[in-house]
Amino acid sequence: MDSHARKTELTALLIAPDRELGEQFQRSASELHTFQVLTELKSYPSEHTLEIRLRQVKPDVVLIDVATDLDRAIRLVEFVSAYRPVTQVVGLHRSNDSRAVVRTLRAGASEFLWTPFEAQQQLEAVARIQRLRQPATAETAESGRVLVFASAKPGSGASTIAVQTAFALRRATGDRVLVLDLDLMGGTLAFYLKLHHTCSVTDLFERSDGLDPAVWASLVAHCDGVDVIPAPDEPDSAPVEPNRLHDALEFTRMLYSWVILDAPALPHRTSLLTVSEADEAFVVTTSELASLHLTRRAVSLLEQLGFTRERYRVLVNRASKRDGITASDMEKIFNCPVSHLFPNDYFSLHRVISLGHALGPETELGRALEKFAGKLIENARQESQRSAALEAQTA
Numbered sequence: 001m002d003s004h005a006r007k008t009e010l011t012a013l014l015i016a017p018d019r020e021l022g023e024q025f026q027r028s029a030s031e032l033h034t035f036q037v038l039t040e041l042k043s044y045p046s047e048h049t050l051e052i053r054l055r056q057v058k059p060d061v062v063l064i065d066v067a068t069d070l071d072r073a074i075r076l077v078e079f080v081s082a083y084r085p086v087t088q089v090v091g092l093h094r095s096n097d098s099r100a101v102v103r104t105l106r107a108g109a110s111e112f113l114w115t116p117f118e119a120q121q122q123l124e125a126v127a128r129i130q131r132l133r134q135p136a137t138a139e140t141a142e143s144g145r146v147l148v149f150a151s152a153k154p155g156s157g158a159s160t161i162a163v164q165t166a167f168a169l170r171r172a173t174g175d176r177v178l179v180l181d182l183d184l185m186g187g188t189l190a191f192y193l194k195l196h197h198t199c200s201v202t203d204l205f206e207r208s209d210g211l212d213p214a215v216w217a218s219l220v221a222h223c224d225g226v227d228v229i230p231a232p233d234e235p236d237s238a239p240v241e242p243n244r245l246h247d248a249l250e251f252t253r254m255l256y257s258w259v260i261l262d263a264p265a266l267p268h269r270t271s272l273l274t275v276s277e278a279d280e281a282f283v284v285t286t287s288e289l290a291s292l293h294l295t296r297r298a299v300s301l302l303e304q305l306g307f308t309r310e311r312y313r314v315l316v317n318r319a320s321k322r323d324g325i326t327a328s329d330m331e332k333i334f335n336c337p338v339s340h341l342f343p344n345d346y347f348s349l350h351r352v353i354s355l356g357h358a359l360g361p362e363t364e365l366g367r368a369l370e371k372f373a374g375k376l377i378e379n380a381r382q383e384s385q386r387s388a389a390l391e392a393q394t395a
Contacts, residue, residue: 010036010060010061011059012060013039013062014026014037014039015044015065015073016063017044018065018068019042021092022042022065025117028116028117039057041053044068045076050080051079051083052276053305055246056306062089063090064080066103066104067097081107081108082108083242084242090113092114093112094114094115096112110129111129144257145257146253146278147165147278147376148280149284150274150283151265151283152266153290156284156286157286158263158317159192160317162262163189163226164358167224169377171358172373172377176227177225177257177259178258178259179228179229179261180228180259182262182270184201184202184232184264186231186264190230192353193221193228194356195230195356200232201230201231203219208245211251227256280312281312281313282312282314282339285314286319287316287320292325295314299335309337319343319344340368342365342369342372348364
């Protein structure tokens with residue numbers, strides 16, 4: 001592919017129950033280098049499934065077959081058109097059907113293409129979409145890195161690993177680090193860190209469309225050099241709105257080098273949304289039989305939702321040789337590699353929780369966390385180098 005093709009080609013998610021229509025479009029787009037289909041859905045998905053795929057793939061456009069079932073397709077067009085970040089929609093049809101054209105464009109699609117998908121038609125559509133996307137692609141500032149920690153079974157220590165990783169990253173880098181407690185029903189970070197703060201992540205989401213430095217200063221609490229926004233004091237059963245979560249995380253990426261998300265146990269919907277948003281996700285488990293079983297189910301679910309092994313890691317907390325089960329044994333159970341083992345350092349942890357302090361490197365668990373943080377820093381460095389190399393190739 002030449003450099004001009006790389007610059008104009010749009011990445012896409014294709015929804016095409018009409019297999020012949022979808023294959024005909026892909027052949028044409030591939031020859032013209034207009035749309036690069038990253039993933040394909042062969043039936044109309046639920047909004048929840050589509051939402052997960054959008055946050056996972058992050059396409060420039062969504063291509064929707066509006067010929068097979070116009071009513072169902074229109075509902076998806078409306079859903080994607082209201083989705084944040086802004087994602088363009090293109091309707092695909094077997095003919096220039098005036099009724100389908102009007103309904104598709106009124107629902108929010110920016111383009112309508114039909115067979116035989118002529119070259120001029122596609123190139124002009126791509127040019128118009130590129131012009132629409134220019135304001136969104138003008139951002140060049142380096143963004144912070146988002147990490148999410150979620151347990152497979154409540155009580156596995158995901159909150160402990162999340163917040164102590166934040167402290168370790170702060171000590172190792174001196175960077176700005178933020179922790180968000182996203183467990184609206186039972187978050188414990190405020191208690192864990194002895195915070196007395198009137199604002200919570202609920203306030204963050206309510207103000208997500210109007211965040212600025214002044215508002216932000218009123219939202220965050222501070223502990224040992226790390227900024228924290230805790231869960232609400234009273235349980236809140238209202239679902240987290242995906243657009244508000246996205247807006248909040250995009251804002252935090254601009255302010256912090258590291259954003260640590262302490263998410264509810266999988267398969268909670270909020271946890272799945274954060275896995276889609278995060279640069280790296282970690283499933284926290286223990287060697288307890290019930291936890292091992294639920295971890296296997298969680299890994300299977302993530303695979304079913306289309307998350308590749310590169311998107312998440314398994315962390316084993318409270319590991320001990322006396323458990324009688326090795327990392328290799330657990331990998332066979334999960335059908336997934338175990339990334340790190342954290343020792344069962346109960347007394348050191350009990351002491352720092354009593355005081356609301358960070359674990360230091362003088363403890364066994366503290367040393368394991370320092371090593372883990374070093375790996376995260378190395379991963380970020382390598383990712384930055386890959387991004388820079390890719391930009392140089394496409395320049």
